[in-house]
Amino acid sequence: MLRSFSWPILQVKKMVDNNSGGEADNFDWDTEDDLEIDNYAISAPSGLSTPCGEAVLGSAEAGSSGNSPNSKIIDHFVGMGFSREMVAKVVEEKGEENSDLILEALLEYSASTLPSSSNSKLIDHFVGMGFSEEMVVKVVQENGEGNTDSILETLLTYSALETTASVQQNPDSGNCSSDYEGSLLNDFSDFDSFSESEEIMSPSSEEGRKLLHLTKMGYSEAEASVVMERCGPDSTIEELTDFICAAQIAKAADALFPLEDKKPFSNGSSHKKRRNWGYDLLLRKKKLKLEKRFDEDDDAVHLPNPMIGFGVPNEPDQITNRVLPEAALGPPYFYYENVALAPKGVWTTISRFLYDVEPEFVDSKFFCAAARKRGYVHNLPIDNRFPLLPFPPRTIHEAFPLTRKWWPSWDTRTKLNCLQTCIASARLTDKIRKALEDSDGEPPLGIQKFVLEQCRKWNLVWVGRNKVAPLEPDEVEMLLGFPRNHTRGGGISRTDRYKSLGNSFQIDTVAYHFSVLKDKFPGGINLLSLFSGIGGAEVALHQLGIPLKNVVAVEIAELNRNILRSWWEQTNQRGTLTDIQDVQELNGDRLEQLIKNFGGFDLVVGGSPCNNLTGSNRYHRDGLEGKDSALFFDFCRILDLVKCIMNGTKSMII
DNA sequence: CGAAAAATGACGATAGTA
């Protein structure tokens, strides 16, 4: 509820900053000069072509209709959807000077009265925010009037689509469209081939094919059909995905605006700059693509070799200081993780969405006996890190001494490969055994090559004469740094243990990065753990001896929530663990409540789904737009909400 | 016996490095 009412706050700010607001539709999408973008953001904030562009105009007009300052103020708030009586009353109580207080009071009153309001009142409310009545009625019907949050979500999406569409179709935008479309071909070329193969299987109507294609890409049918309507029947998949992509970026960014502007009359420059974030990003993305066309992708993220990030224990070449972009500075600290070997461009996008922080790529083979190439984007200090002690075994032989007896000399592996979610079948290991038994002594080179290839692929170890086997679940736990039997019990199957473990952090690696927090939070920390899985972040902090005060863990899988809860109880944690099922539940309201309860999060951690990024996925390696990996944008959304709410809370306290 | 859960086996492409 609060969130839906937060929107108008932005309008007030815009209105106060600049009352003209008429340039929204003429936003220059062809601009490639960052300086110009920044200037634009600072000098003409009302010109942002946000999805609520209409709302801005609407309220500005409403505002200018009044004469005396008093009625003007009242009109402003009425324009946001508050009732005139309520506004008048509040203005009288709080005085017309302090809009902060007025808004606070209005929000409070509305929160208590709206739930009982009628359907038409709800519609009026959203119409008051600047959405067209037609659209609101439709969306309320679709979503049901109970869920104001999803109504707002949908409205924002539709509005974003309209805005981007009108900008794209604006003939005044010069050569923008041709460049833009051309550059997009690169990005969606993999989708292209996908669609061609799909065509054979479902040769229905062209429109149906596109719809199917878009929905397969993970977009809702509503999104897909709206976009197709906007783009016309001749639109290509590239154009369609472009619209949706832009809308999603806009959506992710816009979800943050309201609370960002909780201090309606502050004018910090970074504050204003941030508001342009999603669009700024869109432009940068475009710029990046253009650069790519000229073979100048300086912006492309490249993996370090050796993959030691800013440094690992016992290795030279430590980097102990770096300059973070201003927007990235805490509080809170944040820590995002995903697979390093993602499709091209993914890490560039991730970095840009996380305040342009340079990712730290680290292979966990420097911490344990198994490789794990991961990228981490975080704003933690990087000096005076220390590792967890004792060091875990860092070679296969140290980790599994019993295998030494059976390890053939021609298997030269000293480290295991990445621990994944599936293991080799018994049939494969048996096939290997038979292949080896045919020859006594040294097997032929061909056999050696085959066996070694399979061993690398499936992380097999030698457990007997000519006998290889996959790792046991508890061995995987050990390699990843979890306590033994961490994932055992509670009715979890063997298969699911592998799956949960395969999706987890390597504790020693993460703990090394977290170690800098120990001095800073001697009394313990409040942790927001998104996609928490089996609790890698929690375990790492615990091992470091950093007390966990309040932990909010968001995890979709019940089995994983049970594992974390069980660990929490086993280790006699003093703090409180709140678990939430879905990141989508975590809206502004919920976060505000949580943050109010214990004064803010010190650390926000999350490794969003990698299944659409990893090379192991043969079917849906769709990148960040993939069905599951797109949840990355929820990480951004939530992180930014936390940032905004905490800054807002702080300013109210001070 | 039948449903549900668990285990099994077949299935390449991409992107980086030497």
Added chain:
DNA sequence: TACTATCGTCATTTTTCG
């Protein structure tokens, strides 16, 4: 150019459970 690594998905079979 050749070589290597990769937090996986799907359909089917087998086992478990009531």
